Amino acid sequence: MTRASSRRPGPPTRTERGIPEATVARLPVYLRALTALSDSGIATASSEDLATAAGVNSAKLRKDLSYLGSYGTRGVGYDVEYLRYQIAREIGVTQDWAVVIVGIGNLGHALANYSGFGTRGFRIVALLDADPNLIGERIGDMEVRDFAELEDIVKADRVSIGVITTPAGPAQGVCDRLVAAGVTSILNFAPVVLSVPTGVDIRKVDLSIELQILAYHEQRKSGEAALPQVPELPAMNGLTDLPSVGGGVGA
Amino acid sequence: MTRASSRRPGPPTRTERGIPEATVARLPVYLRALTALSDSGIATASSEDLATAAGVNSAKLRKDLSYLGSYGTRGVGYDVEYLRYQIAREIGVTQDWAVVIVGIGNLGHALANYSGFGTRGFRIVALLDADPNLIGERIGDMEVRDFAELEDIVKADRVSIGVITTPAGPAQGVCDRLVAAGVTSILNFAPVVLSVPTGVDIRKVDLSIELQILAYHEQRKSGEAALPQVPELPAMNGLTDLPSVGGGVGA
DNA sequence: TAGATTGTTAATCGATTAACAATC
DNA sequence: TAGATTGTTAATCGATTAACAATC
Numbered sequence: 001m002t003r004a005s006s007r008r009p010g011p012p013t014r015t016e017r018g019i020p021e022a023t024v025a026r027l028p029v030y031l032r033a034l035t036a037l038s039d040s041g042i043a044t045a046s047s048e049d050l051a052t053a054a055g056v057n058s059a060k061l062r063k064d065l066s067y068l069g070s071y072g073t074r075g076v077g078y079d080v081e082y083l084r085y086q087i088a089r090e091i092g093v094t095q096d097w098a099v100v101i102v103g104i105g106n107l108g109h110a111l112a113n114y115s116g117f118g119t120r121g122f123r124i125v126a127l128l129d130a131d132p133n134l135i136g137e138r139i140g141d142m143e144v145r146d147f148a149e150l151e152d153i154v155k156a157d158r159v160s161i162g163v164i165t166t167p168a169g170p171a172q173g174v175c176d177r178l179v180a181a182g183v184t185s186i187l188n189f190a191p192v193v194l195s196v197p198t199g200v201d202i203r204k205v206d207l208s209i210e211l212q213i214l215a216y217h218e219q220r221k222s223g224e225a226a227l228p229q230v231p232e233l234p235a236m237n238g239l240t241d242l243p244s245v246g247g248g249v250g251a
Numbered sequence: 252m253t254r255a256s257s258r259r260p261g262p263p264t265r266t267e268r269g270i271p272e273a274t275v276a277r278l279p280v281y282l283r284a285l286t287a288l289s290d291s292g293i294a295t296a297s298s299e300d301l302a303t304a305a306g307v308n309s310a311k312l313r314k315d316l317s318y319l320g321s322y323g324t325r326g327v328g329y330d331v332e333y334l335r336y337q338i339a340r341e342i343g344v345t346q347d348w349a350v351v352i353v354g355i356g357n358l359g360h361a362l363a364n365y366s367g368f369g370t371r372g373f374r375i376v377a378l379l380d381a382d383p384n385l386i387g388e389r390i391g392d393m394e395v396r397d398f399a400e401l402e403d404i405v406k407a408d409r410v411s412i413g414v415i416t417t418p419a420g421p422a423q424g425v426c427d428r429l430v431a432a433g434v435t436s437i438l439n440f441a442p443v444v445l446s447v448p449t450g451v452d453i454r455k456v457d458l459s460i461e462l463q464i465l466a467y468h469e470q471r472k473s474g475e476a477a478l479p480q481v482p483e484l485p486a487m488n489g490l491t492d493l494p495s496v497g498g499g500v501g502a
Numbered sequence: 503t504a505g506a507t508t509g510t511t512a513a514t515c516g517a518t519t520a521a522c523a524a525t526c
Numbered sequence: 527t528a529g530a531t532t533g534t535t536a537a538t539c540g541a542t543t544a545a546c547a548a549t550c
Contacts, residue, residue: 505550506549506550507548507549507550508547508548508549508550509546509547509548509549510545510546510547510548511544511545511546511547512543512544512545513542513543513544513545514541514542514543514544515540515541515542515543516539516540516541516542517538517539517540517541518537518538518539518540519536519537519538519539520535520536520537520538521534521535521536521537522533522534522535523532523533523534523535524531524532524533524534525530525531525532525533526529526530526531526532
């Protein structure tokens with residue numbers, strides 16, 4: 001990766017590089033912790049309180065917050081509401097981002113019903129699938145629409161975020177269509193590595209990878225009690241790669 | 252975190268520290284890439300081929316593989332099947348790990364139906380919920396069972412991995428029960444920070460955090476086209492934290 | 503042998519952490 | 527003022543990368 005031209009040594013500075021990636025990934029965690037504290041009626045919290053609520057140590061939390069500015073008061077702590085707003089603003093979730101979900105299989109259904117999406121910051125504007133059997137189905141207060149409508153919807157609703165919940169097979173094709181339509185951020189649940197042009201951000205959620213990481217550590221936990229089982233039945237699980245989650249887009 | 256006593260400088264060595272975390276997290280990606288190559292009938296692949304398939308650069312891939320041993324042939328590359336087996340063995344997915352899913356709401360349903368779980372390495376042995384309306388429901392070839400049976404199931408099936416797909420509220424309680432029952436690895440989908448004793452591994456999958464990370468970068472992409480929308484409708488999305496995914500365990 | 507590619511080294515980069523001066 | 531807590535510094539740690547000697 002090429003870096004910006006002249007960098008002096010030392011930690012990244014905000015104006016040059018923005019906020020470090022590791023910090024960006026924790027800001028939503030802090031936001032949630034602050035919301036929980038706020039809901040508990042707590043108006044002020046120290047970095048120690050906040051760190052506990054977020055599951056990190058306080059040095060890291062203070063360092064992270066220092067990239068945003070100086071929003072605390074020495075000797076006192078942080079005003080919960082104020083800091084919450086500042087973090088929400090920094091992340092960019094003080095307004096709503098329009099989201100489309102492509103691939104309305106099991107997982108797509110679950111996400112469509114997921115009230116957490118509707119939480120401040122995101123708004124599902126369309127559920128899309130290419131399977132005629134699914135088009136028209138009602139899910140909550142939405143209806144599954146034809147994937148062919150993608151371009152119109154992205155344009156009409158200024159969609160910048162797409163969620164892919166198709167099987168692995170059609171995922172790259174769907175991704176290409178999303179990008180061509182103008183979507184510049186993608187959250188991919190399909191078990192496949194997608195390639196996107198520069199300027200498009202992509203993140204991946206992969207259940208079986210998470211489980212395999214756990215399995216690695218599990219295997220290393222001493223011996224006896226935690227050993228995996230040899231299947232008693234003739235294995236009905238193939239040696240093939242992860243098959244489909246989600247619906248029939250393009251399949 | 253305390254470290255092992257006497258460490259000389261230099262990269263971590265395998266016998267002292269096992270494989271670096273960043274490498275462990277990529278091994279499942281390599282495994283999937285190898286499976287895809289194998290399915291395409293490719294018998295040998297260079298680090299460059301493999302790296303492309305896995306979405307990393309070849310230097311990183313070779314460095315990662317070097318922690319496992321020397322499984323390649325200079326001038327030739329890697330035998331796809333052989334390397335695949337070695338990685339599967341290192342991760343610990345040459346045998347099946349028994350998994351329970353707790354909380355059979357939308358997401359729990361989706362995971363229960365998710366054929367990817369059945370893929371080599373994991374076997375769902377129970378779907379659990381505390382909601383009497385859900386207990387007894389059939390999902391695929393399984394039936395939802397009472398969460399009260401947890402301890403018996405963990406013991407009988409030597410379950411070491413638990414997946415939590417309950418709402419945030421009951422998640423810590425469920426987690427405590429899992430740990431008390433002997434589960435030592437947990438994959439948490441509930442939007443809450445869980446605390447577990449030392450020796451228990453926990454990983455978290457959080458949809459709204461992933462979206463917020465995308466939103467941050469989206470916000471920073473120049474101006475115009477990608478600006479979020481101000482909702483036209485009176486916002487039906489509260490300012491509260493992420494509400495529930497999943498079923499009614501303990502709620 | 504000549505060409506190709508691995509496995510490893512060493513430099514660089516980015517993230518974490520403890521400690522503490524600044525300051526409420 | 528005395529106690530508390532932030533914001534920042536500097537040291538350490540871990541991860542990435544380019545380069546290349548080893549070797550097929």
